[in-house]
Amino acid sequence: MYECRVLEQRAYDLFMQNLVKGTSHLALGQEAVAAGFGTAMREDDYTFCTYRGHNHTYVRGVTMTSILGELMGRECGLLRGKGGSMHLTSVENGAMGSYAIIGAHLPVAAGAAWTAQYKRTGQVSVCFFGDGTTNIGAFHEALNFAVIWNLPVVFVCENNLYMEYTPIGEVTAVENPAADRAAAYGLESIIIDGNDVEVVYEAACASLDKARRGDGPTLIEAQTYRHGGHSRADPGKYRPDEELQSWLARDPIPTYRQRLLDLGVPEAAVEAIESETDAAIDEATEEARNSPPPPVEIAHIDVWADGGASWRN
Amino acid sequence: MYECRVLEQRAYDLFMQNLVKGTSHLALGQEAVAAGFGTAMREDDYTFCTYRGHNHTYVRGVTMTSILGELMGRECGLLRGKGGSMHLTSVENGAMGSYAIIGAHLPVAAGAAWTAQYKRTGQVSVCFFGDGTTNIGAFHEALNFAVIWNLPVVFVCENNLYMEYTPIGEVTAVENPAADRAAAYGLESIIIDGNDVEVVYEAACASLDKARRGDGPTLIEAQTYRHGGHSRADPGKYRPDEELQSWLARDPIPTYRQRLLDLGVPEAAVEAIESETDAAIDEATEEARNSPPPPVEIAHIDVWADGGASWRN
Amino acid sequence: MAQLTYREAVRDGIAQEMRRDEDVVFLGEDVAAAGGVFKTTVGLLEEFGPDRVRDTPISEQAIIGAAMGASMTGLKPIAEIMFSDFFAVCWDLVANQIAKTRYMTDGQCSFPLVLRSANGGGSRFGAQHSQSVENWAMAIPGLKVVAPSTPADVKGLLAASVRDPDPVMFFEQKSLYAIKGEVPEDEHVEPLGVARVVRAGDDVTIAALAAMVPRALNAAETLESEHGVSAEVIDVRSLVPLDTKTLLDSVSRTGRLVTVEENPRLCGWGAELASIVAEEAFWDLEGPIVRVTTPHIPLPSADALEDAVMPSAEGIVDNVIRLVD
Amino acid sequence: MAQLTYREAVRDGIAQEMRRDEDVVFLGEDVAAAGGVFKTTVGLLEEFGPDRVRDTPISEQAIIGAAMGASMTGLKPIAEIMFSDFFAVCWDLVANQIAKTRYMTDGQCSFPLVLRSANGGGSRFGAQHSQSVENWAMAIPGLKVVAPSTPADVKGLLAASVRDPDPVMFFEQKSLYAIKGEVPEDEHVEPLGVARVVRAGDDVTIAALAAMVPRALNAAETLESEHGVSAEVIDVRSLVPLDTKTLLDSVSRTGRLVTVEENPRLCGWGAELASIVAEEAFWDLEGPIVRVTTPHIPLPSADALEDAVMPSAEGIVDNVIRLVD
Numbered sequence A, B: 001m002y003e004c005r006v007l008e009q010r011a012y013d014l015f016m017q018n019l020v021k022g023t024s025h026l027a028l029g030q031e032a033v034a035a036g037f038g039t040a041m042r043e044d045d046y047t048f049c050t051y052r053g054h055n056h057t058y059v060r061g062v063t064m065t066s067i068l069g070e071l072m073g074r075e076c077g078l079l080r081g082k083g084g085s086m087h088l089t090s091v092e093n094g095a096m097g098s099y100a101i102i103g104a105h106l107p108v109a110a111g112a113a114w115t116a117q118y119k120r121t122g123q124v125s126v127c128f129f130g131d132g133t134t135n136i137g138a139f140h141e142a143l144n145f146a147v148i149w150n151l152p153v154v155f156v157c158e159n160n161l162y163m164e165y166t167p168i169g170e171v172t173a174v175e176n177p178a179a180d181r182a183a184a185y186g187l188e189s190i191i192i193d194g195n196d197v198e199v200v201y202e203a204a205c206a207s208l209d210k211a212r213r214g215d216g217p218t219l220i221e222a223q224t225y226r227h228g229g230h231s232r233a234d235p236g237k238y239r240p241d242e243e244l245q246s247w248l249a250r251d252p253i254p255t256y257r258q259r260l261l262d263l264g265v266p267e268a269a270v271e272a273i274e275s276e277t278d279a280a281i282d283e284a285t286e287e288a289r290n291s292p293p294p295p296v297e298i299a300h301i302d303v304w305a306d307g308g309a310s311w312r313n
Numbered sequence C, D: 001m002a003q004l005t006y007r008e009a010v011r012d013g014i015a016q017e018m019r020r021d022e023d024v025v026f027l028g029e030d031v032a033a034a035g036g037v038f039k040t041t042v043g044l045l046e047e048f049g050p051d052r053v054r055d056t057p058i059s060e061q062a063i064i065g066a067a068m069g070a071s072m073t074g075l076k077p078i079a080e081i082m083f084s085d086f087f088a089v090c091w092d093l094v095a096n097q098i099a100k101t102r103y104m105t106d107g108q109c110s111f112p113l114v115l116r117s118a119n120g121g122g123s124r125f126g127a128q129h130s131q132s133v134e135n136w137a138m139a140i141p142g143l144k145v146v147a148p149s150t151p152a153d154v155k156g157l158l159a160a161s162v163r164d165p166d167p168v169m170f171f172e173q174k175s176l177y178a179i180k181g182e183v184p185e186d187e188h189v190e191p192l193g194v195a196r197v198v199r200a201g202d203d204v205t206i207a208a209l210a211a212m213v214p215r216a217l218n219a220a221e222t223l224e225s226e227h228g229v230s231a232e233v234i235d236v237r238s239l240v241p242l243d244t245k246t247l248l249d250s251v252s253r254t255g256r257l258v259t260v261e262e263n264p265r266l267c268g269w270g271a272e273l274a275s276i277v278a279e280e281a282f283w284d285l286e287g288p289i290v291r292v293t294t295p296h297i298p299l300p301s302a303d304a305l306e307d308a309v310m311p312s313a314e315g316i317v318d319n320v321i322r323l324v325d
């Protein structure tokens, strides 16, 4: 979880240095959701996430260098610059993609779960998305579909209270955008503290077990908050200061650090991890920075499975 | 309501005589829903319905001749053959269209309600659709949207137990496809007997009043059944015979006829209406039959508001 | 060889592939228990069982999304969209997700899936159930696009589409479902991306697709018998990959090109073929390139009106005569 | 005249029309309180209030459907779709409903609405946020399609689009939002369907749209100064209605056509223009028609890659030279 924090923080810094082009959507403050699930998931489970998916991808075992490299559009990038910040994917790690158009990946995650069901592999498909996503049609179709086919998929709504700049409450007919809709799909209403990594971990284990047992999908609403703006240089000024302060006080990282200390973990051990991570991110940054831009020829490959891009003979 | 019955029956006969080309979707057995609402609606209210919309259009005051003419592709047709059976529309009667792609007209009906709200006209938009439609994305988006904008729109789900040939229960995560989802939009769960025209009328009045008062949308699930197949020559063999028989026994037409007699309406009066209607449908049939095919030139007009179809200068 | 209808050939093609490969699964609305609204998939549920042949709710985004997710994790789904007009309700999944994700992920993901649909006009279904939308698909990089005109090609090209490691949009022309033709009973696979010269000729090349192929052939007969014009007719069959070689070879001999498509006027595949020829075979051309299309209007429903606007054999003849005169 | 950015001109155009006509209303995601993610609608909420400037949920089908229903009952909505790629999630409403319903209802319904969107590449946003999809819209009968290249045209054409009684798809090229130009401060309305000759020339006609117009102009300068080639540059501005007269007049003088578009290779509007010329101005042509496009690939994200595939001034020059040589 601390690794996620430094990774996102570094992504922000690089953006401010104009080294990340295009856009990037940080999950600073939301790390506990990705971390809790990442720890609970089996190595061969599937992750589907959004443009705000650096953490969800990282926790599956992808290196910091390849993530930062992708954000910076370098050859060492996870997708060699072809996808960018919004599309991190590492199939070998079960990170089945970051999707940038709201809602689309929910049915796709259901489809991956269908494979697991059909082949009886015991894999589970975990799908992360935001509160705003609960108002788009694909959410509705995917939930109903997953339930009637009894698919091993866990839908995780990270309710960070905002779509881009608009508070979710202003555009949603119910108070809890995911949990209050669970019943519409015959599902249990589940709300958890998304800033408490242990709570997330428990909920993850329970839902993964349920799916693996053949008992079908779960919809979880994890309440959390993004510390920064929606994307890039958005300062997030539309948020009331008290709201921001109260959530900063519940920052998952120091909260969990304190819990570890309270549990008797020696501070030196915690600090060791922290400084190791700090060193790792510096190293990754250097590596990514030193990586050249991708060779332009790769723009012309891999449209098709044969590696090519030709539409004619 | 009896008029709806003979109109649909005649449409069927004409189809069997190969005088209706293309397709047609009959609502035999479902007449009480359209009739109950048609009676309760104000003249300037809006109707939005589906390909199964002959009745919903007829009850707004459209003539039998123009409906049958449209089904037969004749010049006297409501749309002079340009739309066909699935697209009956009469703006002057508030029949704002029959929509043939599932789900699309729900947000459109919300949009018409927006005009009424913005212009404070007191009009209400009434939107009819089937049980199968509750599983498509546009349903979800339209319901949420209408509620948060507090629009004067009534959504009426005619649950006839089937999508085309597939029982709705097999593809839906909840038992009552509309009513069990009302809460997902902060709405009351309402199920009514769609075969009892007076029950429908009451529900229509209540929901129209509510909308006119400024108290926002209603979602009504009207339970009903189509006596025939989904479309054209579909014999509807996928339906268990007992199910069909039990619903035929609840046919809204004889049921309401009996109630009228029980209430003391003289049978002669009822028969007079019936034979008047029978004569009217015969006359309309003759008129439509004798109408020529539309002039082919009209295929090339009215793409644009200037009456033309030109895409170039 | 068996005499099969075009619709029966669909079932045969699917069944052949499902027998061969357990990973081939099939889903869509009313496709299993009911055998499809066009009766193209009758008997598949009985033969392959409910795990492999599945009815869905009216949720096109879920259908296509599920097919996508399944294909990238090891299955080879065939998904049916009942009428091709309905691709509009799930176009994001088709055009933005399936088509782009292999490229965006630097080749990590594969999408061996087939999206089948009933395409085109002539059935008096009106503007929302009659479109020919193969041009929508052709405009999206990452999709292969196939549209057969005969029962044998239905079976052979469908088999090839299922075996293809890339996403294939398979357009069945609904006005052809009832036609009959010889279809090999044994395993039959036709390669994608190869056009077929269905009639040799010297004076003009007519490129057509799906239901327009028989019309082009009719027109060619009339041109020969009544006007002494020798027309070569090419069944394009596959828009992506496109067999530009066959097209350019033909035009370089005939010097003239007429394309015949059901699409509305603007930006159909005829425009693409015309542009390729206008760039690459310009010096071989002996006259203007003519596109025969539906006018740029939605399709009307009444039989008299629909017949008046769709490309007809007579319309093709007139256009060719105008060109060669 | 005022110096405005392209993005400010959007706001000016909307505000001008909202002041003029109370029936003009505006809706979209994050457009009101936040002023739009591209800051194109800053201040509209403050000026026109929350009844006329409305934030929506992430529900594109509801946004477009509501605009449609409102337009057919007396309002004149402007709806924003944040990125034009997202038209795919509501394409049914656009292509099957709004575009067809006037025709299907025998002219009973009108849809005076504008669908605005940020279109095109060059911002390193990757394949799902960079498409130029004006060709999707052009292929659908019943939609007007406009794409301005200057701040003045943004204001004038947007005003005309709002006043037009038909549905207009208004594509703002996101790579142009920051450019500046003179914009009339008074009421400004530019008619739809009129192309503009932005540079006169004799040897070749270059037809371009939106962000490709400045590139075509750059190319034309280079062609003149370095190669002695005199290029006429046409800003197409409106794809539907299409000003074929200006195009054909120009080509009949120059004898050569090069189209420059951001669309992927197949079935872009360049193919349509090329086909029109290949049919109607064939005898005036002195050489092949050349289309400059993005290759038929999804757009990559990294700056080096994106720059390598989008049409550039150098690429245009090379193509023209190849043509006139």
Ligand SMILES: Cc1ncc(C[n+]2csc(CCOP(=O)(O)OP(=O)(O)O)c2C)c(N)n1
Pocket: A052, A100, A101, A102, A103, A129, A130, A131, A132, A133, A134, A160, A162, A163, A164, A230, D029, D058, D060, D082, D086, D089
């Ligand atoms: C279909 C679609 N509409 C709009 C957008 C633009 N958009 C990107 S992120 C976003 C907000 C999403 O909110 P939420 O689901 O709560 O996720 P969060 O960003 O808070 O993680 C929007 C509207 C999009 N990408 N796709």
Ligand SMILES: Cc1ncc(C[n+]2csc(CCOP(=O)(O)OP(=O)(O)O)c2C)c(N)n1
Pocket: B052, B100, B101, B102, B103, B129, B130, B131, B132, B133, B134, B160, B162, B163, B164, B230, C029, C058, C060, C082, C086, C089
């Ligand atoms: C998006 C879309 N998908 C599929 C269809 C094909 N279709 C037409 S009617 C129908 C069944 C609709 O069922 P329901 O909503 O219950 O209405 P009913 O026909 O029973 O009145 C289907 C699947 C369609 N028209 N549009």
Ligand SMILES: [Mg+2]
Pocket: A130, A131, A132, A158, A159, A160, A161, A162, A163
């Ligand atoms: Mg959010």
Ligand SMILES: [Mg+2]
Pocket: B130, B131, B132, B158, B159, B160, B161, B162, B163
């Ligand atoms: Mg039904």
